[in-house]
Amino acid sequence: MSKIKIRDIEVKYHVFHRKVKYARLEIKNGELNLILPLEIDDYQILIDKHEKWIHQKISRIKRLKNESQKRKLDFSRGRESFRNLVTVLVDEISGDMGLDVNHITLRKMKTRWGSCSTQGNITINTRLRYLPENLIRYVVHHEICHLRVRNHSKEYWDLVAVTYPNYQLLEEELAIYWFLVKDLD
Incomplete structure (x- = not known):
């Protein structure tokens, strides 16, 4: 796992090489996954191209997590x-x-x-x-x-x-x- 800075947010990311035709991004558990074709190693272009999207998604996750601290679950319903x-x-x-x-x-x-x-x-x-x-x-x-x-x-x-x-x-x-x-x- 590595970290990069996207605007004002530090983002943890993982790089996965798979038998895929096109590179793609996904965010799971607040971390960025870069899925790349086997022959591609330069992922910075992909990050730069989608910087705004990454920032929006990670910012939303952080906001939702913060908001969740203000909520209570109801454990009384069987x-x-x-x-x-x-x-x-x-x-x-x-x-x-x-x-x-x-x-x-x-x-x-x-x-x-x-x-x-x-x-x-x-x-x-x-x-x-x-x-x-x-x-x-x-x-x-x-x-x-x-x-x-x-x-x-x-x-x-x-x-x-x-x-x-x-x-x-x-x-x-x-x-x-x-x-x-x-x-x-």
């Missing part, structure tokens, strides 16, 4: 209570939207709060149980909206905004809470 809450919310929201959910699964997920399959199955991250109920309701609504629009296009966000015109704030709040729950269970 597994069965959470399952019942999700079931009630799925029934209510899907009924209101005139959509059918095939099956509900609760499981620990590494990178997301929930998902929706093409078969109409909704999966909800069990770590969501520690969050305020309004965020649980929003995630369930978000996934049910995917029964109508599969991607995160403008059409999709317009559908979400019918019920949650402030969805950007809720998305930000979920990102903040992620730093509190990512290592639980």
Whole structure:
């Protein structure tokens, strides 16, 4: 692991050489990963080209981590209570939207709060149980909206905004809470 300075932020980074056609950047756990084709060693050009993007992403992560220190998790909601809450919310929201959910699964997920399959199955991250109920309701609504629009296009966000015109704030709040729950269970 090495460090570089991007504007005012010190960034830890790792260089990985793989059998890939194009170089790419990714940020995981607040660190920059440079994935390079086997024959390329000069990665500074890639860093310079994407300096603004790197700075924005790392700055956002730092801000979200700081904000997470102001939040508290709710450990009072048990597994069965959470399952019942999700079931009630799925029934209510899907009924209101005139959509059918095939099956509900609760499981620990590494990178997301929930998902929706093409078969109409909704999966909800069990770590969501520690969050305020309004965020649980929003995630369930978000996934049910995917029964109508599969991607995160403008059409999709317009559908979400019918019920949650402030969805950007809720998305930000979920990102903040992620730093509190990512290592639980």
